[in-house]
Amino acid sequence: MNASQLLSFMAMEFPQRLATLRKQRKLTQQALADKVGVHITQIQRYEHGNIQPTLDVIRRLAIALSVSADTLIFDEDERGPDDELRLQFEAMRAFSPEEKQVAKTLLESLILKHDASRFQRAAGG
Numbered sequence: 001m002n003a004s005q006l007l008s009f010m011a012m013e014f015p016q017r018l019a020t021l022r023k024q025r026k027l028t029q030q031a032l033a034d035k036v037g038v039h040i041t042q043i044q045r046y047e048h049g050n051i052q053p054t055l056d057v058i059r060r061l062a063i064a065l066s067v068s069a070d071t072l073i074f075d076e077d078e079r080g081p082d083d084e085l086r087l088q089f090e091a092m093r094a095f096s097p098e099e100k101q102v103a104k105t106l107l108e109s110l111i112l113k114h115d116a117s118r119f120q121r122a123a124g125g
Contacts, residue, residue, distance in 0.1 A: 015049040017072055021065045035064035
C-alpha cells in the first residue's frame, strides 16, 4: 500500500476498512467468516455498517486480517503519537524498565499540568 492509498484507507469508516482489508487479502466474505468463526451474514452486516462487531469479534477479525485492532477501528489521527513525537516514542523502546518508568512519570505529570491549565482557563480563571 503506497502513501496515498494508506491515507485514503485511514479516512475510511470501519465497514469500508473491513471490506478493503478483506479484499486486499483476497478473502471472500465466506472465507473471512470461516476464519473468524462467525456466519457470513455477520460479515455482510459489518461491511454494510448495519451492526458493529463485539470486542471479541474485532480481536478475531484483526488476527484473521493480520492487522491491529486499532487499524480496524480508529482513524490515523485518533490513536498514537503525532508525527512530531513518533520518533521519540519509538526510541523509548530501547529504554530500560527504570528509564521507561521515569519517562512515563514525566509524561503523566506534563499531562496533568496541561489538563489543570485547560480546566482553569475553561473555568474563567
